[in-house]
Amino acid sequence: MASRPTLKTIADQVGVTVSAVSLALRNDLRISQATRERIQQAAKELGYVYNRHAAGLRRGDSGTVAVCLNDLSNPFFTEFLGHMEARFREADRMMLFCHAHETPSIQARFIRQMAEHGAAGLILVPVAGTTREDLDGPQVRHLQDFPLVLISRDVADTGFDRVINDDVLGIRLLFEHLYEAGHRRFAWLGGGGDTSTARDRECSFRQQMDAAGLPVTRDSVHHGPTTLEFGDAMLERLLTMPEPPTAIMCFSDIIAFGVLAACYRHGVRPGVDISVTGFDDMAAAAYSAPALTSVRVRTDLIGQCASELLLSRMAGEQYPPVRKVVPPELVVRASTGPAA
Incomplete structure (x- = not known):
């Protein structure tokens, strides 16, 4: 197997120094354009591949x-x-x-x-x-x-x-949108407490409920994994409550998609019989059925x-x-x- 061409291989073929080859391959203007072109053409013909690992060792990056x-x-x-x-x-x-x-x-x-x-x-x-x-x-x-x-x-x-992302602001925007639409019975489907996003979003939900004078009970807040299955399973549980929520706020779009899927199985019309919101505004949110109200994380x-x-x-x-x-x-x- 032929050995891999080096800077010296190119230098010997063109008749210049190794340092000149190194500068030319980096398009350094200290080497004339004509010489740079000769060196770069020779490197191409020889199949020379720039060794970034070696260069990185030299410059410590x-x-x-x-x-x-x-x-x-x-x-x-x-x-x-x-x-x-x-x-x-x-x-x-x-x-x-x-x-x-x-x-x-x-x-x-x-x-x-x-x-x-x-x-x-x-x-x-x-x-x-x-x-x-x-x-x-x-x-x-x-x-x-x-x-x-x-x-x-x-x-x-x-x-x-x-x-x-400003998760506190995102929840406030969603809550205000729903509150202005007349909703007073809310449920939060959250993602637990092991991440700042889950904690901040749930905390903001509780703050908005408190500011609106609405009680937060065991039936208001539910924790689970960020999965379609969690959202799907939770809708049935919420519908069996004596006073089901009129608005379900989900920690993420993924959970909300699960809720939407369960709505049709139970004969509930999202956006008419019950409102559902997500968070993140993934690309799929615009194409769910119906399209999902969400918070767009930039x-x-x-x-x-x-x-x-x-x-x-x-x-x-x-x-x-x-x-x-x-x-x-x-x-x-x-x-x-x-x-x-």
């Missing part, structure tokens, strides 16, 4: 960015990827990717492997239950002074940059802001940790209407 998402079974989280990948590609950065399956041990292992492979920075959607100790503790000293940006989910008091702005923060940290910029809160937008569709 691998050129890679690590991204760890908590759960790909929820399409919402994949929306961040497209916005971030485009920005990193523009910056000539390659992405390392991990699907953590909402499992702390997988997340911890990837963080360690990312450091071992010399990634230059990390964007992380923390898995449920992630604490400050998991990011700042003694077992992750390799993250000290490491460029890291958290998105979507917050981890309180950590010393890293965070870019998150994954584009969050992804872009996080990418810029990480690139600036990787470039060595020093400033206090940033906590950026991005306001969402209310999107009203046919799944909500006046209280029956």
Whole structure:
């Protein structure tokens, strides 16, 4: 097997120094255009492939960015990827990717492997239950002074940059929309308490109910996984109550889709007999039956802001940790209407 061509192979063929070849392949203007073109043509003919790993070792930067998402079974989280990948590609950065399956041990292992492979920075959607100790503790000293940006989910008091959605505002927008439509009997289908998003959204729901003078009872708040099955099963339970809710507010679109599916099985018309809302405004929300009223999380702005923060940290910029809160937008569709 023929040996892989090197910078010296090109230099010998063109009759220049190795350093001249290195500069020309990076399109450095210190090498004349004619010489650059000769060198680049020779590299192409020889099948030379730029060794980014070796270059990264020389400059102490691998050129890679690590991204760890908590759960790909929820399409919402994949929306961040497209916005971030485009920005990193523009910056000539390659992405390392991990699907953590909402499992702390997988997340911890990837963080360690990312450091071992010399990634230059990390964007992380923390898995449920992630604490400050998991990011700042003694077992992750390799993250000290490491460029890291958290998105979507917050981890309180950590010393890293965070870019998150304003979940409190999102719930307020939904509640006000439903309250103005005459709803007074509400149910909350939540996602537990292991993430900042679940806690903040439920807390905001309770605050809105209290401000409106409406009681929060055992029948008002229900916890469960972010699945279609949970939403589907909960509707039947809610309908058997002496006074069923006229509005069901769901922690996520996924849960709301399950509720909508169950409505038709029980002969309930969403948007007429009962109002249903989601949160996130995934692409599918506009095409459910009926189209789902939801809160649009600006994954584009969050992804872009996080990418810029990480690139600036990787470039060595020093400033206090940033906590950026991005306001969402209310999107009203046919799944909500006046209280029956």
